[in-house]
Structures are given as structure tokens and as C-alpha cells.
Amino acid sequence: MIRFLFRFVGLWVLAGAFVALVLDGVRSIASSEIVTTPLGVTWLAVSPESLARFQAFIERSLSSTVWSYLVVPVLGAPLFAVLGIAGALLLLIGRRPNAA
Known part of the structure; x- marks a missing residue:
């Protein structure tokens, strides 16, 4: 299942x-x-508050370095x-x- x-x-x-x-x-x-439309632009257009909450969660739970070097490139990908x-x-x- x-x-x-x-x-x-x-x-x-x-x-x-x-x-x-x-x-x-x-x-x-x-x-x-x-x-090409980046993932971050689409996410920002659909739900900007959830993107802000996700950023705060990543920076609080892991590190701002993870946000900068791992998540931001993924958000910039098509x-x-x-x-x-x-x-x-x-x-x-x-x-x-x-x-x-």
C-alpha cells in the first residue's frame, strides 16, 4: 500500500x-x-509565509550556513x-x- x-x-x-x-x-x-522559473520564485508566489517559516526552521534547527549553501541553490534551481x-x-x- x-x-x-x-x-x-x-x-x-x-x-x-x-x-x-x-x-x-x-x-x-x-x-x-x-x-526557467526557479523553485523559490514559485514558492514565494504561492505561499510567502510558509517560505519564511521554512527558512526560520532551517536556520533555527540546523544552521544559517545550511540555508546559504544547501537550500538557497535548490531554491534557485528550475x-x-x-x-x-x-x-x-x-x-x-x-x-x-x-x-x-
């Missing part, structure tokens, strides 16, 4: 990555240059790449074991 849940959520996350890729592609064609990697990892976690 848990594997099914990982696969199900993984497919939805991959679908979100595909939608983000198509939107970036449309914007790139319209502007005649490559345009949304389709982050969602694609997360979806692929969820699908790998939820895959069926090999029958030997």
Missing part, C-alpha cells in the same frame, strides 16, 4: 514537472531566449528539474522489488 502511495504521488509530481517544463518552454519561445528529480526518487522508492 505504501509503495502504491509513493508511485501515485511520484507520478503526480512528475506531471507537475512536465507542466512546469511546458510553461517554461512557452515562455522561452515567446521571448526568444531560454527562460522548478521542472526539482520536481522531476523528486518525482523520479518517489517512483524509485515505490518500485516493486525484483523477484529473484
Whole structure:
């Protein structure tokens, strides 16, 4: 049951990555240059208070160095790449074991 849940959520996350890729592609064609939307910009547009709470949590629990050197680069990565990697990892976690 848990594997099914990982696969199900993984497919939805991959679908979100595909939608983000198509939107970036449309914007790139319209502007005649490559345009990508960073994860941080999308998160800030959707829920700025949760991003601020997440930053405070990371800086309080771990360190401001972790925020600066680990989280900020991920927030600057293209949304389709982050969602694609997360979806692929969820699908790998939820895959069926090999029958030997």
C-alpha cells in the first residue's frame, strides 16, 4: 500500500514537472531566449509565509550556513528539474522489488 502511495504521488509530481517544463518552454519561445522559473520564485508566489517559516526552521534547527549553501541553490534551481528529480526518487522508492 505504501509503495502504491509513493508511485501515485511520484507520478503526480512528475506531471507537475512536465507542466512546469511546458510553461517554461512557452515562455522561452515567446521571448526568444531560454527562460526557467526557479523553485523559490514559485514558492514565494504561492505561499510567502510558509517560505519564511521554512527558512526560520532551517536556520533555527540546523544552521544559517545550511540555508546559504544547501537550500538557497535548490531554491534557485528550475522548478521542472526539482520536481522531476523528486518525482523520479518517489517512483524509485515505490518500485516493486525484483523477484529473484
